[in-house]
Amino acid sequence: MDKGKIQRKRKRAQKESTEGASTSSFISPKLTGQGDDACDVFLSFKGSDTRKEFTDHLYNRLVNTGTVSIFVFKDDKSIPIGEDFSSQILGAISRSKISIPIISENYATSKWCLRELIHMMDCKNGASHIVLPIFYKVKPSDVRHLKGNFGDAFRSSQKYFDEKDIQEGPRALREVSDLHGWESEKFANGNEGELVEEVVKKVLSKLQQDxxxxxxxxxxxxxxxxxxxxxxxxxxxxxxxxxxxxxxxxxxxxxxxxxxxxxxxxxxxxxxxxxxxxxxxxxxxxxxxxxxxxxxxxxxxxxxxxxxxxxxxxxxxxxxxxxxxxxxxxxxxxxxxx
Incomplete structure (x- = not known):
């Protein structure tokens, strides 16, 4: 492949990555998120909603806990150029012990966020995978019934989805909304710093069993x-x-x-x-x-x-x-x- 094609492929991969999914990962020189490497935590989020704010704070707090060695998949560093984006992302979820979907207003406008969530819920239903949802400035009831701005955003983006996404996405959204998670605006009167600490505490509690x-x-x-x-x-x-x-x-x-x-x-x-x-x-x-x-x-x-x-x-x-x-x-x- 010539240099121009490689650069174009890299740009496409980076664009899909930032539009859709995760930015997380406990840092370790030994773990890349590739192959058979196991992850501890997979963060799923809509980049334009939370990447530079809540998700960034949560990620940095996790990687600086100074306690047990924990590994989180990070898509923009863990997927080699030329590798299939879909299989790498879904494989990372399968190998993770915990998934944390940060469901924000525009989360369901991303086909990659939806596909991640569908796979998370499938893993939870079929294995010992743990899903800890965060409803970031959205109501679980709006996620469940596709109401309000959340529902409007989902419907306005359906033209970009595959038929499978349209059919299975709402099912995964209903299932995750039934889980006991955190509502950012209700927890500690909306204090996001306290929410981050609570999420980290819960993750550590789940992982301490190992x-x-x-x-x-x-x-x-x-x-x-x-x-x-x-x-x-x-x-x-x-x-x-x-x-x-x-x-x-x-x-x-x-x-x-x-x-x-x-x-x-x-x-x-x-x-x-x-x-x-x-x-x-x-x-x-x-x-x-x-x-x-x-x-x-x-x-x-x-x-x-x-x-x-x-x-x-x-x-x-x-x-x-x-x-x-x-x-x-x-x-x-x-x-x-x-």
Whole structure:
């Protein structure tokens, strides 16, 4: 293909991308959204309505959560030139765990937004795909019944749609309007900043399940212990709280700690589980564990060389953050201090 054709194809792909669909994505050099790569979140929106405002704020808040590594598909960076736009977009939705359609007044004027929504609802009905809709300055009832400005905008654009879009689009709109989502103008009196925070919190809550520790199911005799520790944790405190579980080997201390850790994950922004501290410290040294803790909580690479430097960095960088840390098999106070 000559250079002129390549440039024209690139422009067509970019135009379709900006007219229709998504601009999102948790950034990672390892994930491109191509092939069999799995995504965590797919954002679908009408670019002219929300790209530079609400969607941009939501996207940037998601990618800067500083917690678990989350990946979101971004169409203008994840689709190689020359690849089929439709198959790449729909494939990204299929591989995502969560889809967030930001349904605005002109959302249904885009055939790509409609096709994305149709595929999202099909994925939800046929698998464990999660759809979290945001009704941005539109009423769910208007989306459901194609009323008001939303309905007028849809009907005025039907001449550009394929027959399949015209038939299945309204069905997908009805289905998504039946889901429990957020109405931007009703949530927090229209405060979009608070809405963004709530959406991010919900996404993290859904994704935290992937980071739960492996615990034997149907444990017997643990409920009382878990309840007692949960009461201590839930008591308001102005400073970091430390809870120790001690006893002879083999009585289930680690299992109990893992169970509590899993229950508490949703309530914390950052988390870390350091296993077998006694053995790891003997084999690799305490700075190795400090590096692991910092990398898991802050999502940055770290090269701690000595214990004192690690203590100083943890003290300064963790300050003000909501963190849950599980330290397993400590047998020396120096390990805890570090």
């Amino acid at each position: 980071f739960q520790l492996d615990v034997t199911k149907h444990l017997v005799g643990f409920e009382d212990h878990v309840s007692k520790i949960r009461n201590w944790v839930d008591t308001p405190a102005s400073a970091a709280r430390m809870i120790g579980i001690y006893g002879m080997g083999g009585i289930g201390k680690t299992t109990l700690a893992k169970s509590i850790y899993n229950q508490l994950l949703d309530e914390f922004v950052h988390h870390s589980f350091l296993a077998n501290i006694r053995e790891t410290a003997q084999c690799n040294g305490i700075p190795y564990l400090q590096n692991q803790l910092i990398e898991e909580v802050l999502q940055i690479e770290c090269q701690i060389r000595n214990v004192d430097r690690g203590i100083s960095l943890i003290r300064s960088k963790f300050k003000g953050k909501k963190v849950i840390i599980l330290l397993d098999d400590i047998d020396n106070k120096k390990q805890l201090d570090a």
